[in-house]
Amino acid sequence: MRRIWLLMLGAFTLGLDAYVMAGLLPAVADDLATTVSLAGQMVTVFTLAYALSAPLVAGLLSGVSPRLLLIASLGVFTLGNALTALSPSIAVLLGSRAVAGVGAGVYSALATAAASALAAKGQQGQALALVMGGMSAGTALGVPLGVLAAGHAGWRVTMWLVTGLGVIALAGLAVRLPRIPAEPQVPLRARFGALTDRRVAPVVGVSFLAAVASLGLYTYLAPVLASTGGVHENATTPYLWAWGIGGVLGSVVAGPLLDRTGKATALVTAVMAGLVLAEGSLPLLGAAAFPALVLWGASGWALQVPQQQRLLALGDGTGTGTVALALNNSALYLGSAAGSALGGLALAGGVPARTLPWAATGVAALGLVLHLLTGARSGRTARTAGSRAAGHGVE
The missing domain is CATH 1.20.1250.20 (MFS general substrate transporter like domains)
Incomplete structure (x- = not known):
């Protein structure tokens, strides 16, 4: 290590x-x-x-x-x-x-x-x-x-x-x-094919929506706390630390948990549900939002551990695993940029800052629904591939 x-x-x-x-x-x-x-x-x-x-x-x-x-x-x-x-x-x-x-x-x-x-x-x-x-x-x-x-x-x-x-x-x-x-050389068609791969695209889509909801909202944490809990902009540092500590904990815990259970799809479900719960409760807790911030940070950062594991598994032996990971990383940054831009436009248009967590919750919920609809299908695909491999004597 x-x-x-x-x-x-x-x-x-x-x-x-x-x-x-x-x-x-x-x-x-x-x-x-x-x-x-x-x-x-x-x-x-x-x-x-x-x-x-x-x-x-x-x-x-x-x-x-x-x-x-x-x-x-x-x-x-x-x-x-x-x-x-x-x-x-x-x-x-x-x-x-x-x-x-x-x-x-x-x-x-x-x-x-x-x-x-x-x-x-x-x-x-x-x-x-x-x-x-x-x-x-x-x-x-x-x-x-x-x-x-x-x-x-x-x-x-x-x-x-x-x-x-x-x-x-x-x-x-x-x-x-x-x-x-x-990894083996990936043909040009295969590289572009990853963009439309019915197995890869939903995973990357979930990462994109999660980044919009999590990293996008994080940009405006100060005005959100000011509008929901009366927290002065100069007093947000403890809240930032709570989010950050949650992020570190989520990243560290997700790996051993994934190794122990091997259930990446189920872990994504739990993490996305945690993100929805955390951001949905943020406006209700106001200045006492520390537990929600810890859960939010933990969920947002833990998500990518099982997501990356799933993408690597999809490209196993084909050389497309790194390409899929790169697409996923791009989705994270594009999601962050999109979330920040949309939040800025909303505030500039007169939308109250206290409504941003509700919007982010909706986006996170959409990501959870997308995962639930496609995760079961990808799980069946993986099990079918494993059965075929076993039938040909591949371990």
């Missing part, structure tokens, strides 16, 4: 970098003499580069050494962050965020596949949980610390911190990461 911890460090850096920029927008805007809204486009650029690069590069470079691609993608990500720290203008800043987003998108998809490949038999869920735990810890623990560092020493110091973590993870992988067998 030591090598997987190195993959986890890279994932932690990704989680920190992806979300810390939102907290640095005012400082960046002041430093570069631009508006907060224009500076905020660096988050959009990073997100789009992440979402588009993951499936494209993972598909085009299937058959290439995963070890080489992991090191190269983390190197591109680290270079992008160094350029961000040195950016003299908003134009350079936006370009550097695109570079970082490309590296992050490719690394994220490859890291989950590599963690599963390196794990001992029966420990794949735990390995996936470590990588997802790194992402959630980077968001929950790293972001507040990064914002704190920026407040004392400037936003560029925070970006150098992210760059330094990337260099450490890069050096560790270059020295300690063993050779990982490359």
